[in-house]
Amino acid sequence: MIKVVTSAERHTSEKEWIHSEFSFSFADYDDPSNAHFGCLLAHNDNQLSPKQGFKKHPHHDLEIISYVISGTLEHNDNLGNVTQLPAGTVQVMSAGTGINHSETNPSEDEPVRFMQMWFLPTEPGMEPTWKSRSFSREERLNKLEPVVTGKMNEQSGEERLQIQSDISLYIPILETGKEIVFEQKDERRTYLFLITGNLEIGCNDGTFQLEPGDAARIRNNCDLHIKGTSSEGDAEFVLVDIP
Numbered sequence: 001m002i003k004v005v006t007s008a009e010r011h012t013s014e015k016e017w018i019h020s021e022f023s024f025s026f027a028d029y030d031d032p033s034n035a036h037f038g039c040l041l042a043h044n045d046n047q048l049s050p051k052q053g054f055k056k057h058p059h060h061d062l063e064i065i066s067y068v069i070s071g072t073l074e075h076n077d078n079l080g081n082v083t084q085l086p087a088g089t090v091q092v093m094s095a096g097t098g099i100n101h102s103e104t105n106p107s108e109d110e111p112v113r114f115m116q117m118w119f120l121p122t123e124p125g126m127e128p129t130w131k132s133r134s135f136s137r138e139e140r141l142n143k144l145e146p147v148v149t150g151k152m153n154e155q156s157g158e159e160r161l162q163i164q165s166d167i168s169l170y171i172p173i174l175e176t177g178k179e180i181v182f183e184q185k186d187e188r189r190t191y192l193f194l195i196t197g198n199l200e201i202g203c204n205d206g207t208f209q210l211e212p213g214d215a216a217r218i219r220n221n222c223d224l225h226i227k228g229t230s231s232e233g234d235a236e237f238v239l240v241d242i243p
Contacts, residue, residue, distance in 0.1 A: 002218050005216075019046070020046045021213065022042075022043075023042075023215060037189060040117060042118035044117075053074070054103045060099070063118070065092050065093075068114045071105065072105070075102070075103055088134050090132065092132070096121070096129070097126070097128060099128040117169075147161060147170060149168050150162065172236070174227075176234070178227070179225060184218070188241055190219075192239045193215045193237060194214050197212065197230035203223070
């Protein structure tokens with residue numbers, strides 16, 4: 001089954017310092033029928049105004065992945081990590097027994113857009129960790145190579161970030177006319193979110209056209225065909241394999 005959730009169907013949260021689009025229940029958006037998809041608890045598309053951000057706050061027993069789409073994001077946590085994350089950077093944080101962090105926009109005049117996803121860990125009470133890495137266009141162009149995997153995933157390697165959750169996350173860039181195929185496994189889910197450009201996705205349920213901000217929630221053991229259909233530029237999207 002493929003369920004397409006359009007960009008307009010997301011919940012919009014508008015404040016003076018941040019614009020957010022929530023794909024699942026979060027903060028002031030409470031919808032019990034849209035609380036999660038498998039172990040994916042939150043997917044927020046945020047844009048921070050210059051010199052604004054989330055002040056230091058705690059988390060525990062959460063696996064948090066952030067991806068900087070444009071601008072620069074500054075991260076600070078109680079583990080001693082203080083760094084600026086430019087566009088194209090993926091950040092992973094295992095909150096475990098507890099972590100305090102802030103995410104802010106250090107720019108004087110440019111906004112920063114970043115995506116954040118929350119996942120349930122495979123088990124609670126683990127040691128908190130943090131890591132980040134930038135992924136080039138060449139590493140992601142017209143291919144499905146995971147950028148984040150679970151620690152027990154057989155695809156894990158030094159070139160990939162790891163979290164304490166049984167997922168694999170991809171952020172491909174797909175040129176127009178190019179097609180890639182994702183082989184879904186039994187008893188797994190697939191979540192796909194289109195950041196920019198246009199995509200055509202096809203499976204047993206038929207073919208669907210996606211525009212920026214659209215997402216597909218897929219529960220189907222089939223080969224998922226993904227084709228770039230942008231009239232201008234490339235398509236950039238996030239694909240997550242989850243239990």
